[in-house]
Amino acid sequence: PSMPVFVIEDKTHGNRTYSTLNEGLGKVLRFGAFGPEVIERLRWMQEVLGPALGRAIRALGGIDVRAIISQALQMGDECHNRNKAATSLFVRQVGAALVETGTSREETASVLRFIAGNDHFHLNPSMAAAKAITLAGAHVPRSSVVVTMARNGVDFGIRVSGLGDRWFVGPAQYIQGLYFAGFGPDDANADIGDSAITETSGVGAFAMAGAPAIVQFIGGSPADALRYTREMYDITVASNPLFGIPSLDFRGVPTGIDVRQVCRLNMLPVINTGIAHRLPGVGQVGAGVVYPPMECFEKALAALKEDTYHE
């Protein structure tokens, strides 16, 4: 099956970004599972869920994803591994329109039940919004701000605003966290996926001060959650006033990782993320905290120096 996508529009800069629809946890395609139940769910998403959401969201003239993220950050989400509030707000906003534009009572109920049953449903539009945020800061001459962090299970790569489309790469690390029942560290693959775009944009682990309950899912203590956010102010260039953290007196999330500060302080950006099984077909087996390899940032810093000398 092919996959319908959310389309996120940055109306200020004219950029469009995209995300698939979230399948849930466990046996899901994006963590490498591909059994019959996975394919069946994907078909239903293509035939029922996608079209239903498309009709409802178009009838609403779009949904303000930034406003959902902003509210969710005040409701215990950090919008990477805790998406319970954002998902609930999304259902609230789209519910009546789903009913009004639905093809049948059964289909509409199945759509509402699927979204209601997946606390991570809003992760994907949040990721696309994060991509739109970072895209708005890309390709600024001489800027040392990181605009992409992505991993493929083997390598971890970053891109930097002032360094065009070049990737600065090092080995993907292993995740420290909590495993779903029946799995453990021996099952884990190294860090994988494009979801670290959330941290790159200032949410995710960078916003964990506002999401202390997440430690039930990824491990650690609420004090750790607070510390992660506090530390990230030291390696970022700004705080985002649209994404305020109530427990930090509504201070905006730390935003814009500065390669120079990462190297100067020897302090890596923190990422919380799902753990994929190392074998294909199994899927997600846990969630936790991980860091990029320092060499990505060292290589990028060297490239920034080179560019400056050659101007």
Place this chain on the structure above:
Amino acid sequence: PSMPVFVIEDKTHGNRTYSTLNEGLGKVLRFGAFGPEVIERLRWMQEVLGPALGRAIRALGGIDVRAIISQALQMGDECHNRNKAATSLFVRQVGAALVETGTSREETASVLRFIAGNDHFHLNPSMAAAKAITLAGAHVPRSSVVVTMARNGVDFGIRVSGLGDRWFVGPAQYIQGLYFAGFGPDDANADIGDSAITETSGVGAFAMAGAPAIVQFIGGSPADALRYTREMYDITVASNPLFGIPSLDFRGVPTGIDVRQVCRLNMLPVINTGIAHRLPGVGQVGAGVVYPPMECFEKALAALKEDTYHE
């Protein structure tokens, strides 16, 4: 019009408690407004909203209100003046059943839109749940725990578990808080309503440490919110492990106000609450923080002493 009610069952103790359906903020009957728009809304609630929710909730075999409160306390609600998460979780849980049991697409959409448009919709079932919690602790011989706090705009009364149905009364106080646009302290009535049952049960202002964003609605700072909860541990007999506050390392909310501790420490229970206009017909004009008069507790303490001496 008459008013449909939520029925809350305490299955352990066999108690039933009840609440009306929340009309929203501003011009609403429960804050003294009674104009045509108020009556029209009440009629719609009687004819459409109540029956629709009744069908959906019965089809689901009931909803676990305690679980909604427990989750909402981890999502920035304190379940008295911030009910955004609980309301969103409620919509999520009831949405599919509303569709399946609805009489028409238009009615179902109108119900979903009404609930989605009222961040305080879940206040009322939370209040009835709070009543069920306090009822379970009522009529315990010699107990000095407060089981009711209620105000009528003139008097503030409390009842104590070991003192039967006697009320201990003092003058209702004025609320310190934020006013809706166009209103100010001169418009305010003294403290009114039965919603302080939330604080009596351990949530509301007692749980504000987990709801720092509420200061945008009731005034003060996130540090105040944290302080209120911390202080309330000094005048309560227990913490409720079912209602954990993530930012306090999942410590349960302070529960069971002890008349003896209130008098010993001269520390009153804190309540956050809506501000009613002093003239009939206007409705809610703000929200803030208020305290009971100390004499309620002094009178109750004297009664506890008397009862002990006469045994």
